[in-house]
Amino acid sequence: xxxxGPGTPPHRxxxxxxxxHRxxxxxxxxxxxxxxxxxPGRGRPGPQRPGDDPAGHGGARQRARxxxxxxxxxxxxxxxxxxxxxxxxxxxxxxxxxxxxxxLAALTDLPSFDTSAMDGxxxxxxxxxxxxxxxxxxxxxxxxxxxxxxxVRIATGARIPQDTxxxxxxxxxxxxxxxxxxxxRDVVPGQDIRPRGQECRAGDQLLPPGALVTPAVLGLxxxxxxxxxxxxxxxxAEVLVLGDELLTEGLPHEGRIRDALGPMLPPWLRALGVVxxxxxxxxxxxxxxxxxxxxSTADVIVTTGGTASGPVDHVHPALHRLGAExxxxxxxVRPGHPMLxxxxxxxPRSEAARPPARHLVGLPGNPLAAVSGLLxxxxxxxxxxxxRPGAExxxxxxxxxxxxHPHDTRLVPVVLRAEYAxxxxxxxxxxxxxxxxxxxxxxVPPGGARRRQEVEILDLPxxxxxxxxxxxxxxxxxxxxxxxxxx
Numbered sequence: 001x002x003x004x005g006p007g008t009p010p011h012r013x014x015x016x017x018x019x020x021h022r023x024x025x026x027x028x029x030x031x032x033x034x035x036x037x038x039x040p041g042r043g044r045p046g047p048q049r050p051g052d053d054p055a056g057h058g059g060a061r062q063r064a065r066x067x068x069x070x071x072x073x074x075x076x077x078x079x080x081x082x083x084x085x086x087x088x089x090x091x092x093x094x095x096x097x098x099x100x101x102x103x104l105a106a107l108t109d110l111p112s113f114d115t116s117a118m119d120g121x122x123x124x125x126x127x128x129x130x131x132x133x134x135x136x137x138x139x140x141x142x143x144x145x146x147x148x149x150x151x152v153r154i155a156t157g158a159r160i161p162q163d164t165x166x167x168x169x170x171x172x173x174x175x176x177x178x179x180x181x182x183x184x185r186d187v188v189p190g191q192d193i194r195p196r197g198q199e200c201r202a203g204d205q206l207l208p209p210g211a212l213v214t215p216a217v218l219g220l221x222x223x224x225x226x227x228x229x230x231x232x233x234x235x236x237a238e239v240l241v242l243g244d245e246l247l248t249e250g251l252p253h254e255g256r257i258r259d260a261l262g263p264m265l266p267p268w269l270r271a272l273g274v275v276x277x278x279x280x281x282x283x284x285x286x287x288x289x290x291x292x293x294x295x296s297t298a299d300v301i302v303t304t305g306g307t308a309s310g311p312v313d314h315v316h317p318a319l320h321r322l323g324a325e326x327x328x329x330x331x332x333v334r335p336g337h338p339m340l341x342x343x344x345x346x347x348p349r350s351e352a353a354r355p356p357a358r359h360l361v362g363l364p365g366n367p368l369a370a371v372s373g374l375l376x377x378x379x380x381x382x383x384x385x386x387x388r389p390g391a392e393x394x395x396x397x398x399x400x401x402x403x404x405h406p407h408d409t410r411l412v413p414v415v416l417r418a419e420y421a422x423x424x425x426x427x428x429x430x431x432x433x434x435x436x437x438x439x440x441x442x443x444v445p446p447g448g449a450r451r452r453q454e455v456e457i458l459d460l461p462x463x464x465x466x467x468x469x470x471x472x473x474x475x476x477x478x479x480x481x482x483x484x485x486x487x
Contacts, residue, residue, distance in 0.1 A: 080384025107225030232387030305365025336372030404448030
């Protein structure tokens with residue numbers, strides 16, 4: 001099989017100018033129903049308390065405990081399933097990117113009266129017609145009725161006078177020197193008139209619960225009479241960046257490296273419909289991590305690094321100290337094997353500021369491994385909490401062979417060209433060069449995949465339909481880099 005490492009010519013990782021699989025027609029790709037979650041391996045323990053097996057964070061014992069990739073995604077989806085969170089009635093101006101919690105039913109007929117579809121003349125009866133003085137404009141109160149043989153100038157969107165037979169477009173008629181209007185084409189009764197209720201009647205369901213509020217939905221809701229919408233609240237997330245070796249500016253030096261995840265995670269999470277309340281840099285301070293987890297008021301805490309069993313990997317001990325429940329502790333996926341998902345204990349009644357159910361997603365510290373954790377555990381959880389449906393799974397054939405791990409699923413950055421998924425290089429756990437130009441990630445089964453083999457594709461949130469609505473800051477603004485609290 002051809003290599004997939006960084007030694008292959010780099011030009012295949014460069015984006016094609018002004019092209020993407022969303023901007024150009026793509027040959028039909030295989031669509032399929034979501035695959036059933038794989039059954040956990042026989043004897044694999046269920047949810048457990050962190051620290052029950054401190055020696056199990058590496059080697060064969062950890063592999064025996066690792067959750068399969070499909071099952072990990074299923075566990076995350078179940079954890080984020082709606083739990084009775086009350087909808088919030090939100091002004092239209094703040095509803096973009098949220099999800100409807102009840103049907104959107106028309107509050108009025110659309111249009112609510114007969115209107116002109118064109119600039120021209122409203123006419124009654126057969127022509128030629130006598131042109132009346134004045135005209136009918138949009139927004140005008142009920143105009144005077146037309147008598148047989150009469151015509152009046154009318155603007156697009158204006159209310160149709162009573163007894164009007166048709167509207168004649170300006171370019172399809174002429175007025176002679178005796179103020180008589182002559183049609184230059186056949187006149188069909190009802191032409192260029194939008195009758196009342198043409199689009200919908202009051203009470204018609206326009207959209208079902210669970211529909212994403214897009215700019216077009218905002219327009220439809222306003223036209224249908226809404227000032228506010230019942231929508232699911234946005235989950236609130238806090239990002240905790242761990243590691244003493246990380247720099248926030250300048251060039252890497254003296255064994256220290258730049259933090260790639262602090263800048264990357266907030267806009268990625270917002271693309272999933274989340275409000276990012278803070279990004280905190282805690283270094284490798286075990287007590288600071290414990291205090292941050294204990295006091296956080298976020299629905300979801302996302303940590304970076306510290307999920308393995310090294311001397312400064314403090315996530316497991318902090319979760320054990322809190323009494324958290326591990327839902328997923330290691331996933332059979334590369335990169336990203338040591339990711340985890342935990343349910344944090346409920347806050348005492350005296351701490352009402354904290355939500356009743358909180359989760360922690362522990363991402364590995366390597367950047368591409370963290371992306372793997374986002375797509376495996378964070379995305380299904382956050383979609384559920386935000387009330388957003390999961391992206392419809394689909395497959396595409398690989399253009400090239402892809403090496404696989406002997407036992408684990410691999411997630412490989414790809415671009416979609418014509419009908420093929422083209423694997424990108426620079427796909428090591430610490431590399432972002434491939435994912436930076438990717439359209440998605442190919443799900444490569446254990447053992448690898450051959451050229452033309454169909455594999456599942458995971459879209460990135462900004463490339464999938466509706467993904468642009470993730471470009472919202474914490475205040476609902478359209479800036480994907482809106483300010484958050486960095487500490």
